[in-house]
Amino acid sequence: MKPKKIGFIGIGNMAEAIIKGIxxxxxxxxxxxxxxxxxxxIEDLVDQKMIKKIDNPELLIENSDFIFLGIKPKDSIDLLEQLSKFSIKDKTIISMVAGLPTEAIFKSLNYKSTKIIRIMPNLNAQIGQSLTAYFxxxxxxxLERKEIEFLLLAFGNFLEIPESSFADFTALAGSGPALILEFYKVFEKFALDKGFGKNDAKKMITNVFLPTLENYKLSNLPIDTLIDNICSPGGTTIEGINVFRERGISxxxxxxxxxxxxxxxNLI
Ligand SMILES: NC(=O)c1ccc[n+]([C@@H]2O[C@H](COP(=O)([O-])OP(=O)(O)OC[C@H]3O[C@@H](n4cnc5c(N)ncnc54)[C@H](OP(=O)(O)O)[C@@H]3O)[C@@H](O)[C@H]2O)c1
Structure with a gap:
């Protein structure tokens, strides 16, 4: 079978991770x-023979079956209005742009395109482990579903969700890695403040957080029970948990x- 052609417009952190996965x-x-x-x-990817550069957007579209939009939200409407001038009718547009509804894409393309896939990946795509929502x-x-899911599997796993859930999914899964890293950063600072070296701090954090997540994944118990199992009555851990709860971590x-x-x- 002849290879299908994918065109990427806007190659930043996320598009680069997806291209490497594919x-x-x-x-x-x-x-x-x-x-x-x-x-x-893009030049690094060209050097690694992962992509061919086509700077003319009209030619890029002409050459592609799937068109990934990897630009930031603020750049998206101008770009789409530019694309609307080209022959885009038979192309499948795959937009990773946060906060850009499919209706806004249709409108900016002058309703010329009929097939739009909205995705919300996360930057764990860099290690092939994004959880990517699609609509x-x-x-x-x-056949079309299989083809889209095959592409998404190249950089992790996928979840089909209604478009109305995209903002909620973005908070948990798109932005989630940054929120969790901010949490790890506090643990890292604590370890460094207490005199552990950087390597030991990283070793402690990875060897505590990864098995805890694995334990949670494998267990059928509610999270509260998992927490209670660590907090022996009158012991040390419950003192810390109480501070979290009194100060309102949730x-x-x-x-x-x-x-x-x-x-x-409100991004666009
Ligand atoms: N990063 C994440 O974790 C994440 C997660 C989920 C979704 N997303 C979405 O993914 C998209 C890309 O994010 P990112 O973090 O990869 O952004 P990024 O690193 O800023 O990459 C965007 C790239 O697009 C280029 N660009 C802008 N306008 C263009 C145009 N008209 N034609 C060609 N290239 C253009 C930018 O060039 P300049 O550098 O010159 O501006 C930049 O290289 C965003 O819409 C974001 O909402 C990102």
Whole structure:
């Protein structure tokens, strides 16, 4: 079978991770083309023979079956209005742009395109482990669904969700890695303040957080029971848990999530 062609417009951190995943895991099923305003990442990918550069967007579109939009929200409407001038009708647009609804894409493309997939990956795509939500703007055939899911599997796992859940998913899964890293940063600072070296701090954090997550994944018990199992009555751990609860850690996290959701709805 002839390899299908993918065009990337805007190659930053996320597109780069996706391109590397497709190159690594899709067995030459795809030929990848790209254009980007900043040249460093695209030139590195060209040097690694992962992508061919086509700077003319009209030619890029002409050459592609799938078009990934990897630009930031603020750049998206201008770009789409530019693309609307080209022959885009038979192309499948895959947009990773946060906060950009499919209706806004249709409108900016002058309703010329009929197939839009909205995705929300996360930067764990860099290690092939993004959990990527997707929503298709049309009733996909089984073959089309398989093809989209095959592409998403190249850089992690996927979840099909309604478009109305995108902002909520963004808070938990798109932005989640940064929120969790901010949490790890506090543990790292604690270890460094207490005189552990950087390597030992990293060793402690990875060897505590990864097995805890694995334990949670494998267990059928509710999280509260898992916590209670560590907090022996009158012991040490419950002292710390009580501080978390009295100071309202869940309120802080919920407020952060709501702030992300509000911003997601007001990015464009
Ligand atoms: N990073 C994440 O964790 C994450 C998670 C989920 C979704 N997303 C979404 O993924 C998209 C990309 O994010 P990112 O973090 O990869 O951003 P990024 O690193 O800033 O990459 C965007 C790239 O697109 C280029 N660009 C802008 N306008 C262009 C145009 N008209 N034609 C060609 N290239 C253009 C930018 O060039 P300049 O550098 O010159 O501006 C930049 O190189 C965003 O819409 C974001 O919402 C990101």
């Amino acid at each position: 190159n690594k895991n899709c067995n030459n099923n795809y030929e990848i083309f790209g254009t980007s305003r900043s040249v460093k990442k 298709a703007s049309w009733e996909m055939s089984e 309120e802080v996290i919920f407020t952060a999530m709501e702030a992300i959701i509000r911003k997601s709805d």
